[in-house]
Amino acid sequence: GAVVSQHPSRVICKSGTSVKIECRSLDFQATTMFWYRQFPKQSLMLMATSNEGSKATYEQGVEKDKFLINHASLTLSTLTVTSAHPEDSSFYICSARDPQGIDTQYFGPGTRLTVL
């Protein structure tokens, strides 16, 4: 199957700093990528839909000024957590939609963010 990578896999930062997470589709072009957030022992919650060349669509309750999403190319989407606080600590997972397969999404391995 197709591969989606995320970098970094784990990051620890101080409160008030910004953190950038990259999501790459390695062997296919993805016009649409999704960003999810997962709290411990809970399900994935959709944060936003990232579309190449246009603004991201954010879910209700997600602060777009805090979680900046950029989808500059067909293989790369980035999520920047600005002015991070301890409550932003979570597992962030991206997925890329395969344009060849009907409703097939490939997930990245996730990024564990810890804000001190």
Added chain:
Amino acid sequence: AQSVTQLDSQVPVFEEAPVELRCNYSSSVSVYLFWYVQYPNQGLQLLLKYLSGSTLVKGINGFEAEFNKSQTSFHLRKPSVHISDTAEYFCAVSLMDTGRRALTFGSGTRLQVQP
């Protein structure tokens, strides 16, 4: 809005025993249905999906699921589990009539296979 319910948060089972993980959904429009598996500190891997056609869907690792439209269910089954099947399993849906195709996930079921 659509929703997905996984009634069992944890399912303990002995190795080589059969298992069924339950999933029910609610939606005002037709949906596509998925089962994903998540191993510790990893992303999600697709087990199987139902888009149309035969209601019995076979996936990887010996798993299968049956779509029941009247009961709005999509239960996951495996006739004989292995220790390596220990993981978190998520049921998910996406709406057929939208172009966005974001997934709505259930709360997950932790399958614990014991020797």
